[in-house]
Amino acid sequence: MRANAWTAGLPARYVRPDGSIDTGKLKAEVSIAEVAAEATDLVQVGTEMRGLCPFHDENTASFFLNDSKGVYFCHGCAAHGDTIDLFSRLRKVDFPEACKALAGAETRPVTIADGKADAAAKAANRARARDEWRTAGPVDGTVAETYLLSRAIGYSVPSTIRFGRTPRYWNDDGSPGPRHSAMIAGAQDADGRIVGIQRTYLDREGRKMRGGSPRLSLGRVRGTALRLGPVMPKIMLASAVEDALSLRLMFPGATVWSAFGDANLQHVEMPRGIWHVTVCGDADESGRAAVAAAREALGRKGIQTGELFPHGGAKDFNEEWVLLHA
Known part of the structure; x- marks a missing residue:
């Protein structure tokens, strides 16, 4: 995908001189805990936070994240990644749209799951x-x-x-x-x-x-x-x-x-x-x-x-x- 298609609609401060997305700045300004809190309840455990994994069915919390580092890892299903990856997986959107949504850019509405399909399931x-x-x-x-x-x-x-x-x-x-x-x-x-x-x-x-x-x-x-x-x-x-x-x-x-x-x-x-x-x-x-x-x-x-x-x-x-x- 061309750089201008990736960054279209992004605030200028998140676009590098070469036209790519400044993911480092974006992740530094967005709390991964706030992203995860949309899908699971978190409890502070030392320097990390823990909750039920949103990606597999469990009753004993195995989903951990480190807000200062902006990363998550599930010991149950091995799902892992950073803030953008987590948002993308939860909202079921691609990488550029996840970046735009996290940056507050104007984009199409996204939800964690289709309401009717989720209710039926x-x-x-x-x-x-x-x-x-x-x-x-x-x-x-x-x-x-x-x-x-x-x-x-x-x-x-x-x-x-x-x-x-x-x-x-x-x-x-x-x-x-x-x-x-x-x-x-x-x-x-x-x-x-x-x-x-x-x-x-x-x-x-x-x-x-x-x-x-x-x-x-x-x-x-x-x-x-x-x-x-x-x-x-x-x-x-x-x-x-x-x-x-x-x-x-x-x-x-x-x-x-x-x-x-x-x-x-x-x-x-x-x-x-x-x-x-x-x-x-x-x-x-x-x-x-x-x-x-x-x-x-x-x-x-x-x-x-x-x-x-x-x-x-x-x-x-x-x-x-x-x-x-x-």
Whole structure:
């Protein structure tokens, strides 16, 4: 493409004397964190920021970016690049149009995804999630029970956790891909409806499946929770499913829910009747940051909060529970 076609519409200060785009100046003046924040919620972790990857389905945040360097990298799918690349991928535009949009030049409107197509895809995934949930059964006697027993949490498992053989993906024509054994956790909205699922894929020995992410969500998970007990005035809210199951055993009689990961802790929509939430997080820096963000978000809604972290040097509550029973 000719240089004048690349730079047409760009402010003059972003055009080099040779007619090329001064990408260095553009990237220096645009925050990659602001670009990423359109597609994922970010938490500060040391000198970097972390969130759920916008390019693949995950529940444990593996997407990192460095705002001062203007770069991003996903440890889950290996997506990486700079500010312009990230904007281009999120908005589905080419390089010159991404530069023009970031520079504030007059150009055609761009959106992260076509609204109608995106809404249709989300509706289809919610329907698939409900179908997979309905066909799933109890974990008793399955590799899901084996997996949970290996974590010392496979006793009296609530019915909101099931076992099924479910696809990892669906083809463009709507047909399902190969089915694999999985522990399936139901994601309930504020009204208690199953609107999504989290699948933990397992091998024949009840271990997390290798090759690709063993955890995938389907349907709506953001804002939902896995309920391991009924709505009560006081509940405990943990990050991972295994941590919630561990806390349920550590605090008999308590209502414990899981937010399906750190990134969703601050977004869980609480039903009426809950006035106090003990937010339970991992012992590391990112876990504490996620708990702080959740407490702030709940406080804005008038809900009282407390916090709880693992003891005895354990990094999470499942590790603490296992150590207690070693």
